[in-house]
Amino acid sequence: xxxxxxxxxxxxxxxxxRPEQQLGKTALLLAxxxxxxxxxxxxxxxxxxxxxxxxxxxxxxxxxxxxIGRLVPFYLPSVAWVxxxxxxxxxxxxxxxxxxxxxxxxxxxxxxVTPVLAYAGLxxxxxxxxxxxxxxxxxxxxxxxxxxxxxxxxxxxxHLIL
Amino acid sequence: MDMKLLLDWRLHLTVxxxxxxxxxxxxxxxxxxxxxxxxxxxxxxxxxxVLLNPHLFSGMQRIIPKRVSNAAGPLIMISILxxxxxxxxxxxxAIEQIIAAGPALILQELGNLGTMLLALPFAVLVxxxxxxxxxxxxxxxxxxxxxxxxxxxxxxxxxxxxxxxxYVVGTMFGTLYFALMAGYLASxxxxxxxxxxxxxxxxxxxxxxxxxxALAEAAPHLRDELLAFSGASNLLTxxxxxxxxxxxxxxxxxxxxxxxxxxxxxxxRHES
Numbered sequence: 001x002x003x004x005x006x007x008x009x010x011x012x013x014x015x016x017x018r019p020e021q022q023l024g025k026t027a028l029l030l031a032x033x034x035x036x037x038x039x040x041x042x043x044x045x046x047x048x049x050x051x052x053x054x055x056x057x058x059x060x061x062x063x064x065x066x067x068i069g070r071l072v073p074f075y076l077p078s079v080a081w082v083x084x085x086x087x088x089x090x091x092x093x094x095x096x097x098x099x100x101x102x103x104x105x106x107x108x109x110x111x112x113v114t115p116v117l118a119y120a121g122l123x124x125x126x127x128x129x130x131x132x133x134x135x136x137x138x139x140x141x142x143x144x145x146x147x148x149x150x151x152x153x154x155x156x157x158x159h160l161i162l
Numbered sequence: 163m164d165m166k167l168l169l170d171w172r173l174h175l176t177v178x179x180x181x182x183x184x185x186x187x188x189x190x191x192x193x194x195x196x197x198x199x200x201x202x203x204x205x206x207x208x209x210x211x212v213l214l215n216p217h218l219f220s221g222m223q224r225i226i227p228k229r230v231s232n233a234a235g236p237l238i239m240i241s242i243l244x245x246x247x248x249x250x251x252x253x254x255x256a257i258e259q260i261i262a263a264g265p266a267l268i269l270q271e272l273g274n275l276g277t278m279l280l281a282l283p284f285a286v287l288v289x290x291x292x293x294x295x296x297x298x299x300x301x302x303x304x305x306x307x308x309x310x311x312x313x314x315x316x317x318x319x320x321x322x323x324x325x326x327x328x329y330v331v332g333t334m335f336g337t338l339y340f341a342l343m344a345g346y347l348a349s350x351x352x353x354x355x356x357x358x359x360x361x362x363x364x365x366x367x368x369x370x371x372x373x374x375x376a377l378a379e380a381a382p383h384l385r386d387e388l389l390a391f392s393g394a395s396n397l398l399t400x401x402x403x404x405x406x407x408x409x410x411x412x413x414x415x416x417x418x419x420x421x422x423x424x425x426x427x428x429x430x431r432h433e434s
Contacts, residue, residue: 025165026240032174033241040181044188044203061247079367082243083250083397090254097254104251109378109389110202111185112245113371117204117337118180119241120368121211122173122226123234124218138289139327140335142298145281146328147339147365150302151373152347153276154395155361159353161266 023066034059036115037107045108054107057100061086167233172226177234180210189379200345200376204368205338238333242367249371249393256390263356267395270360274406277302278415286422293419297324300415301407303332304366310408332366340365341372348380355381359388363395370396 038048038055045051065082090097090104184206192199216222216231253260260267278299285295297315301307303325315321344362348355355377362373374392378385 025168028165029168029237029240030243032169033237034244036174036177036181036241037244039178040185043182043185055244058244058247061250062243065243065247079243079246080397082246083253083393086247086250087253087257087397090251091257092255094254101251101255104248107248109248109252110204110371110375111181112248113242113368113375114181114184114203114207115177116238116241116245116368116371117208118177118184118211119234119237120333120337121180121208121213122176122215122231123238124212124215125232125235126217136327136331138285138291139294139298139324140331141289142281142285142291142295142324143303143328143331143336144339145284146277146299146302147332147336148343149277149280150274150364151340151343151361152273153279154270154273154364155347155353155357156276157273158266158270158357158360161269162263162354162357 023063023070026066027063030059030062033115033119036118037112040114041106041108041111043111045111046106051106054103054105057103058107058112061089164233167230168237170230170233173230173234173237176214176226177211180207180214183210194346199342200379202341202372202375202379204341204372204375208338238368242371245371246367249389249396252386252389253393253397256387259387260390260394263360263391266357267360267391267398270357270395271364271398271406273361274301274364275411275414278411278418282415282418283422286419291324293320294324294327296412296415296419297321297326298328299324300411301325302364303328307407310412314412332369336365337368337372340369341376344373345376345380348377355384355388356391359391360395362392363397363399365396367396 034055037058038051041051041055042048046054062082065085066078068085069078069081088094089100094100181203184203187203187206189203190201192201212218214222214226216226216228281299282295285291285299289295291298297311297320301310308325308329311321311325340362344358347353348358359374359377362370362377365373370392374389377388377392381388
């Protein structure tokens with residue numbers, strides 16, 4: 001049973017991991033989630049109209065990053081490409097970067113993440129609940145140690161060097 | 163998965179309403195011992211999502227049918243991408259500071275090894291875990307690390323089960339945990355807050371978001387710099403993390419596991 005759980009997770013995870021493999025589909029879904037983020041931004045970010053150019057820019061940056069990820073002959077996670085596109089477009093030497101930065105400033109950093117977690121809460125399945133009830137508690141403890149260890153060790157090294 | 167389900171209006175409307183409610187509650191600060199816990203809107207959004215989850219509360223099927231809830235899974239990965247783009251846009255304008263902090267940024271990647279020093283002995287000696295412990299603790303279990311384990315041992319192996327367990331926990335609770343930990347450590351004032359920002363970068367997209375967001379709330383005057391540092395660190399993690407975990411962390415985990423007396427041949431089962 002354990003093995004089945006893992007392989008099901010595996011197939012689903014792999015499909016989720018490569019949004020650049022189905023660009024048409026991703027373009028539509030991305031539009032839907034951007035609208036959710038756009039609304040979420042209303043309260044602590046900016047009114048809808050003011051934030052619109054920023055949200056459209058974010059949408060365009062993501063699509064551009066995914067297209068690049070699809071075209072290049074080697075693999076780098078799509079998040080890395082999206083991030084590189086957005087860094088490039090906001091470098092002071094990039095034409096129009098001041099306008100881009102200005103528009104994006106109307107999009108609140110944390111407001112964009114709020115809907116992501118709402119999707120995550122809704123996405124939990126019976127499988128995950130079962131896993132935690134059965135053997136999960138050990139893995140939960142180990143996971144929290146893993147996160148703590150990595151975070152504190154990284155912070156400590158950076159602290160020493162800074 | 164069927165596009166109709168993925169674009170189901172009930173799902174997206176629920177998410178929008180949950181997000182609006184969460185944003186309206188806003189950030190709460192709770193004093194705890196010498197520090198402060200920061201509760202961010204993304205926590206409430208997650209909790210609202212769980213409460214409306216039809217797999218957990220069958221009464222919720224009237225609002226969100228189970229098949230629609232299943233469609234939310236693939237959307238997590240896509241909905242994090244606009245955030246990644248927003249994140250990158252904090253790096254571009256701060257590029258000079260980031261280059262100046264270069265050595266610290268690169269060397270803190272080795273902090274990934276701290277994972278196994280703490281977690282592997284605990285998993286083997288206290289929890290009596292078998293080879294699952296190697297998969298679970300050699301890395302922070304993000305996508306590139308799963309690829310390595312899958313390649314080397316297969317995901318049906320004990321190592322594979324270990325890493326998938328941490329991956330699931332990370333996806334579900336990592337975000338919340340990172341934000342709580344970062345906000346708390348920042349309020350203790352022991353480590354340079356810029357170092358904490360760099361350490362945020364070790365996680366996956368939503369972990370980094372929550373972690374650096376919490377730091378930015380703790381020190382609003384450094385906001386832009388903190389976001390830029392954690393973004394740059396996250397990018398480096400994606401670029402170098404694969405190699406550090408393949409050539410250093412995994413062999414080191416195997417070595418340490420043997421030293422701790424783990425049996426490499428015996429397949430240990432969970433006592434469920």
